[in-house]
Amino acid sequence: MAKGALPGFRDFYPQELAERAYLLRTWRDVARRFAFVEYDGPPLEPLELYTRKSGEEIVGQLYNFVDKGGREVALRPEMTPTFARMVADKANALRKPVRWFSVPQLFRYERQQKGRLREHFQLNVDLVGESDVTADAELLAVAVEIVRALGLTQNDVRARVSDRRLLRALLGALGVPEGQAPAVFGVIDKIERQPLEISREKLAALGLGQAAVDAIVGLTGRVSLERLRADYGTVPDVAERLADLERYFGYLRALGVGEWVDLDLKIVRGLAYYTGIVFELFDAHGEFRAICGGGRYDTLLESLGGVDLPALGFGMGDVVLGELLRKRGLMHAERSAADYWVAYSDPAQLGQAMELAGALRRGGASVEYALKAQQLGRQLKAAAAAGVPEAVIVREDHALILKSLASGEERTVRLREGRLV
RNA sequence: GUGACUGUAGCUCAAUCGGUCAGAGCACCGGACUGUGGCUCCGGGGGUUGCGGGUUCAAGUCCCGUCAGUCACCCCA
Incomplete structure (x- = not known):
């Protein structure tokens, strides 16, 4: 070239x-x-x-x-x-x-x-x-x-x-x-x-x-x-x-x-x-x-x-x-995807998502989220495409849902000292 | 440095004897599926065919040069 x-x-x-x-x-x-x-x-x-x-x-x-x-x-x-x-x-x-x-x-x-x-x-x-x-x-x-x-x-x-x-x-x-x-x-x-x-x-x-x-x-x-x-x-x-x-x-x-x-x-x-x-x-x-x-x-x-x-x-x-x-099919790579993808149900919750991302980042995790407000479905699609293992969904009632993008499993979590528990 | 072969979108490739052949799939972006994803469908951006010159009415398709790649030699600290 x-x-x-x-x-x-x-x-x-x-x-x-x-x-x-x-x-x-x-x-x-x-x-x-x-x-x-x-x-x-x-x-x-x-x-x-x-x-x-x-x-x-x-x-x-x-x-x-x-x-x-x-x-x-x-x-x-x-x-x-x-x-x-x-x-x-x-x-x-x-x-x-x-x-x-x-x-x-x-x-x-x-x-x-x-x-x-x-x-x-x-x-x-x-x-x-x-x-x-x-x-x-x-x-x-x-x-x-x-x-x-x-x-x-x-x-x-x-x-x-x-x-x-x-x-x-x-x-x-x-x-x-x-x-x-x-x-x-x-x-x-x-x-x-x-x-x-x-x-x-x-x-x-x-x-x-x-x-x-x-x-x-x-x-x-x-x-x-x-x-x-x-x-x-x-x-x-x-x-x-x-x-x-x-x-x-x-x-x-x-x-x-x-x-x-x-x-x-x-x-x-x-x-x-x-x-x-x-x-x-x-x-x-x-x-x-x-x-x-x-x-x-x-x-x-x-x-x-x-x-x-x-x-x-x-x-x-x-x-x-x-x-x-x-x-030999033995070449591995250091994982480069983020640890979490913060998603939100309501576009108006972008600010709240950013606050959560900030707290998690200060707690040591790598976090990505959609920079422009978009539908939840699209956010999860982007998270999966990025190879992120878990998404944290901020619901309209402010509850946090930790969702595994591999298995689809979900559980309610809370933020404590920069970590999800 | 020497020689051989190769060079079409980011990737993998297609294009009869040179004559609408510049296309497909994947990837990427957007839309539909109306607010939990990876399926499906629709649409879009992207290539002056590595570059330059030549032959020809006409070249991605032939010739020359150049650059780049691959392989061998040299060398391998």
Whole structure:
């Protein structure tokens, strides 16, 4: 259509806003259940905050401009740099572990497509100051409990988990030079999205022998900790990581989310800064993009904020999650209708109706009534159309009738201290 | 940024081979049902067919451009 919101931006009409509110409320509720506390930062940041982490090429994907003070600025495309700065600035004063979450609106200048707009809301949950896998388990449990709270089941959503350090150790055991590891990660990251032969050719082009290529492809298939231990358990680095992962999965089971999680070494996450366990949540039908992604980034706070603290976190956007919920018929909305509709039998009673509405409103209820005097029938029709559950009818004899618009039941009530009794 | 496909009222769609084809349903507003609603009936507002240009006697229907949308690639912080 000719006029409307900018490409990739959304107008939230009351219905859509109610759905968004439902989603964000669930995020906050669950994060708080895990004792995370909310924070926020500025939506506009120095451009340098992002180029320092991701290089100049990131600028092409940012909403950036020069402000009137001559500063290079950008709308935040992600929350992590802001988070890192905030934590680093007060690192010594913060009780560890730091358990913070935020629900920022993020922006990126990219061509939109399904599940990707130029603006979205993203839950960010981060945990700083604990290097053990107990923290990794806690973090993934937050993500899983959120989708559970939204009505999804382990048959709808799967958490796929990998460990970059394990993968690195495995590659080392296969004789892949340390310097080649990132390139191999790149191939593994794409292995699901391109023909296997192409992936094999790319690995061979890195100088890997046939046996190593076969082994790597094998790792990206169905694997289990038992199988890995049997095949590579004699390698000290690998054995150490496997022991950690076994504890990790044990903790996930203890937290009640074990049934949602699969070990899948194909999960690399594009970001270069992940250092340990990484995970993504997908719909089980593979129809949508990743719902959520995150992992451990133990060196990022050091490089961004100069504070050497282990950290991990994940981001979960509202777009893909919303698409999935709608598809499954699970998208709910915060109720937006008023609590009461005050109606009156005689048009001359408009003033009395307004007095009643005023009293109820001061008592905490939301109340609507017909702004122009009209027949009672029309008022009730409007009340029903507005989705209001109950109407209060002011009769000509001044009696108040509370009528359920769903069942039609009526009972006489009285106003007492702003409430109907 | 590259490529493919699509673009008719708020929504879902219709309009034979280009020729009164700019319509329907839903939604919205109003009226009737004469003063307790969601049914029914009647009526109304709303589109220069995304926009611009071209071909033609004639274009929503063909061609080009542009904008927008969808999908894939890129990227995914």
